[in-house]
Amino acid sequence: MNIVWKVFLVWYAVGVVLVSFDLLPPWLEWANAVFLYLSGILAIYYSMTVLGKIKGFIISLIIMAFTMWAESLGVKYGWIFGSYHYEQDFGIQIFGVPITIGFAWVMVIFTSMSIVINLFNEQKTLIKALLYAFVTSLLAVTMDLIIDPVAVAAKQYWVWDETGPYYGVPNQNFAGWFYVSFGIQFILYFLIGSHAPPANWTSRIRALYFMMIGMFVVTALAYQLYLAVIVTLSSLLIVCLLIYFVRRKLS
16 A cells, blocks of 8 residues: 555646646546545545454445435535536546545545544544534535635536535535535544554545645646635634644543
């Protein structure tokens, strides 16, 4: 898996330049799907270190299936996230949703988990479960605050059939991100074992979270989406401050 991490780093470095400055040729569009596959594979591996090999793998597949089903409800009926459809080729689709999106959701879930997992490895309580799910879901929404403006306004990866005040993205989308993440993370909290995952992989998956935001921030700057950058970084700062206060409260 160390090799996958190194390949991802190279792919990421090249991708930041090509995607951010619109240098990616049409014949290389498949690289976007590979990028999402790699990030998802890394997150799945991390889930296996946190939850156990077999359980982590199965739960990752369940998360992929559930989130793709939730996305399909938006594509077909406009439920949960709002009404939209995919424009770019992200690979094989199931019910109108690319499989790569399932990998992306696994990445979002477990990178968010990695940032706060050390705060909640003591005795489990309902209050801690709610707090854990709340914080990790805010981290997920923060990532989407930069992903959607870039995907819609700059790259046209998908198109919203509705509209909203934030780059035309409906508010329902961000609420959907929060609630889907919250439900998944609430359940995951009670499945996390008491043993600490390998510190090096926790650090890597944490870095993956910030690298994903960083790539989209660079792209947003290249396309002059300054409001998206300000909103995302402000949200990230607020969530980090919240995590700091939670850490002090639980210590």
